[in-house]
Amino acid sequence: MMPTPDTAAESPHQVTADLAALRAEVAELRARLEAHERILQIRAAAGEAADLVVPTMPPPAAHHPLATEFDITADQLLPVHDGFYQLEWGTEGAFRWTGPGQDVHFEAWLDRSAPLVATLHLFHFGTPANAKELTLEVDGATYALARQGTDKLLRSDPIAPRAGDGPTRMTLRVPHLHSPAARGQADRRTLGVAFQRLSIEPA
Numbered sequence: 444m445m446p447t448p449d450t451a452a453e454s455p456h457q458v459t460a461d462l463a464a465l466r467a468e469v470a471e472l473r474a475r476l477e478a479h480e481r482i483l484q485i486r487a488a489a490g491e492a493a494d495l496v497v498p499t500m501p502p503p504a505a506h507h508p509l510a511t512e513f514d515i516t517a518d519q520l521l522p523v524h525d526g527f528y529q530l531e532w533g534t535e536g537a538f539r540w541t542g543p544g545q546d547v548h549f550e551a552w553l554d555r556s557a558p559l560v561a562t563l564h565l566f567h568f569g570t571p572a573n574a575k576e577l578t579l580e581v582d583g584a585t586y587a588l589a590r591q592g593t594d595k596l597l598r599s600d601p602i603a604p605r606a607g608d609g610p611t612r613m614t615l616r617v618p619h620l621h622s623p624a625a626r627g628q629a630d631r632r633t634l635g636v637a638f639q640r641l642s643i644e645p646a
Contacts, residue, residue: 526547562642563588585616
């Protein structure tokens, strides 16, 4: 009986060739598997790196030198709670009456490393006594405001230097108040002085 093709024994050369082909396929599959494993490892590493929060140092704060001068006028926004009434106009320009209290507040960011001098411009003293008795308080110290000639211009003694770079709060103290209503006028406000301008500059 002759053997069929399915049952015929393969020659040694054929078996060797088939085995070599299988080994080649296994090697190729193994190489592909290793390549996929490397890709997965790279992706996993990239994902972990993305999840990491790397602390960064904040940028250094820009240091801006403080001003050596300060100037504020009646036509600027001056809050009611700082001791000012609404803006008015007279023959010498804009002004605001102070009141109803005696204290008028200003705040400025100034270089306080050297003495400063304040100059106050008024439209009206309110009452004559204010011309000689107005004072400016800075850092708890009181500085007299001396009238310059016959103008409604007053200048302070040198304001002492101060360490630190915080805001400078200044209080103009108006000792004498008046009410136009007391003289029969319709204005019932309690008024101090008619403020026009405050300037601060190095002494």
